[in-house]
Amino acid sequence: MKITEIKSCFVGPAISPEQFITEHFFLFLAKGTMNGYDCNKHYTLKPGESCIVRKNRLARYNKVRTDENEFEKVIFFFDELFLKNFQKKHRINFQNHTSKDAFIKLKKDELINSFLLSLEPYYNGSGNVNETFSNLKREELLLILLQLHPELSDILFDFGVPGRLDLEEFMQRNYKFNVSMERFAFLTGRSLSAFKRDFKTIFNETPNRWLIKRRLQEARFLIEEKKQRPTDIYVDLGFENLSHFSFAFKKQFGISASSLQSI
Structure with a gap:
């Protein structure tokens, strides 16, 4: 199965209708285009690309369907409870990395592509990954992302709340x-x-x-x-x-x- 043939799926809670990101999530785009804005930068995600969208950020994004009226994406939420449980099981190496971006573009890699293709047998009738396996697949994805982007540890495992700003x-x-x-x-x-x-x-x-x-x-x-x-x-x-x-x-x-x- 080609990577562009992946069907939409969600693992985690529904996306808030507000323009406030309540939990970190991974987004892979299979078909269509997504434009994002976080008051600092404009972002564009094209087919075959993926990113992390950060919690406690204001962000706006819209989808542009293909000429065939298609828009397919894969979304995995990394909520705080999941991340804290993950941290108990795995050693986290912090990199002292900082970034203001709400959308963090991820480099293309066969590990991510292979992971996404592996999801197909776990889809249930509603297009989501079967709940029995969802946390296992989330854990697998996060291990891959931390291997490819060690700097994500400083973002995903920062459980503090926003400090007082101007x-x-x-x-x-x-x-x-x-x-x-x-x-x-x-x-x-x-x-x-x-x-x-x-x-x-x-x-x-x-x-x-x-x-x-x-x-x-x-x-x-x-x-x-x-x-x-x-x-x-x-x-x-x-x-x-x-x-x-x-x-x-x-x-x-x-x-x-x-x-x-x-x-």
């Missing part, structure tokens, strides 16, 4: 992500009450109001200066639907986004 700098970089205030508070190393208090001190505004205004400012810039269409930007700016974006834009600026586009 709130203003963080929000100016991450305002486009559509996540809850609880997530923003956690990622800046604060309780929700401390986050709201510090936010008010810095921005003289509530987080919800500031986020809407900041996103709309960026929207106006993109429409006026970059000649982009409202339909192409509202999702990337953190709005859940076009009608909400259009209503908020007109309320803020007194003119519709579509009218501004034609000026």
Whole structure:
């Protein structure tokens, strides 16, 4: 079986609909293309490529199907409980490696390809690996990844929580992500009450109001200066639907986004 003939499967919990990564996961792409963004970089994953997507990061990704409307991927979650159990069984060699990237591209290797091909007999009717063998296959995959990329040990086995960050700098970089205030508070190393208090001190505004205004400012810039269409930007700016974006834009600026586009 060719590597591109691998069918989609998941091992672990479902991916959160939020743009907040709750657990590390391995992603292999068999068909289609995936584009990712983490406020620092844009990433592209093509067929035959794989990456680690890191926990406690804000990230956005979208899939592009093939001309035949196909998109096939393999996802293995490495949740904290699994990783702690793995650490008890295996010696972990730390490399003092640091990285800010939410998407860590992995080099192509026959060990990964052979592992992925070995999954076929374990698929159940729903397209997932049979639960009886899922942890064994996760362990096998992680051993392969640590052999190929020893620096992953510093990322995967760091069980700490985010430390206190510069709130203003963080929000100016991450305002486009559509996540809850609880997530923003956690990622800046604060309780929700401390986050709201510090936010008010810095921005003289509530987080919800500031986020809407900041996103709309960026929207106006993109429409006026970059000649982009409202339909192409509202999702990337953190709005859940076009009608909400259009209503908020007109309320803020007194003119519709579509009218501004034609000026």
